[in-house]
Amino acid sequence: MAYARTHFLGYSDRDPDLEGLEKFYLEWRDYNEYIVVQKQSDNLRIIGEIDKETIAVKCCKWSNDVYWWRVWERIKKLYDLKEQTLFDPHSNIKLSNVLFVTLTRDTKLATIREACKIEGEDFNKWIRNLRKKYGRISYFRTLEASKKGYPHIHILIIFHDYEFEVTQIRGK
Secondary structure, rough: OOOHHHHOOOOOOOOOOOHHHHHHHHHHHHOOOOEEEEOOOOHHHHHHOOEEEEEEEEEOOOHHHHHHHHHHHHHHHHHHHHOOOOOOOOOOOOOEEEEEEEEEEOOOOOOOHHHHHHHHHHHHHHHHHHHHHHEEEEEEEEEEOOOOOEEEEEEEEEEEOOOOEEEEOOOO
């Protein structure tokens, strides 16, 4: 991905070629790459020879079939959860330890190029600060690009040691 960043976001002041970047990404994603691994047994001491097995494993690339299989393996347990009440609807005060958050960047503070470079570092600082303030948390996040091309992040956060008051807002 460093190649794509350098090529399409470059070091000039020109607008990035987002259509070219999308085409480049799809070609990269759909090109199957494999890693070759050789497993060796420890039979040398027992029968005087080493058994070797060589296999090729398809690489995981962002959004290819291996990627989605790995994501599914992580989240499929959520589908098996029994229906449960997150808070008592009859209580006067409703609390939840789960939040859905979207992080967006002010386009006046950084170019697309700068935003792409610092997105991961900024997210790690943000999540570290949350942990300092609220304790142990788990999260599931996804990165997307806005219509203008800037990265933004959607996060489902579970706070293990903290609950927030939930209010209902009607209208916009």
